[in-house]
Amino acid sequence: MASPFNPHPNAHPGAGAYSNGAQIAAELDARAVALRPRATAVVRHHAMLLETAIKANASGRPGPNAPTGDYRRSWTHEVQQTAAGVEAVVGTNRPQGRRLEFGFVGRDILGRVFNQRPYPHVGPAVERIRPAFLAAMGDLADGAR
Secondary structure, three states: OOOOOOOOOOOOOOOOOOOOHHHHHHHHHHHHHHHHHHHHHHHHHHHHHHHHHHHHHOOOOOOOOOOOOHHHHOOEEEEEEEOOEEEEEEEOOOOHHHHHHHOEEEEOOOOOEEEEOOOOOHHHHHHHHHHHHHHHHHHHHHHOO
16 A cells, blocks of 8 residues: 555555655765774774684694694785675685595595594684674674664
8 A cells, every 4th residue: 555655556654755865875875984994993803803713723623733833824814895895804725724624535636535524623713703793793883873
């Protein structure tokens, strides 16, 4: 049923029609511009915390053993602003990362046969950091109102 203020056939009877769309859009854009540096700081901080947690988990059981520290040192983070917002990538360039996290059963490319159990170190770190990150982003959004 259309509202007298909003002729759309699916409009709620209490819905209104607004003619200040440009003003609302400008206010939202201004808020986004103001929040971007603060959001970048929150993302950067939690990416660093995640990297640190992964490195700690990759320092022995129940995670993988790291006798030389080379694998542990290979973990890095990078934060960048995109058109959609801010993103962080936390990762390693070492090929054993996926195998250590998820395990490996079968023949590798060199013909060696493995039955390697997983040593999760990334997943547990993500689950430990996630609540704090979501709370920090929620606080940021609440402060923007």
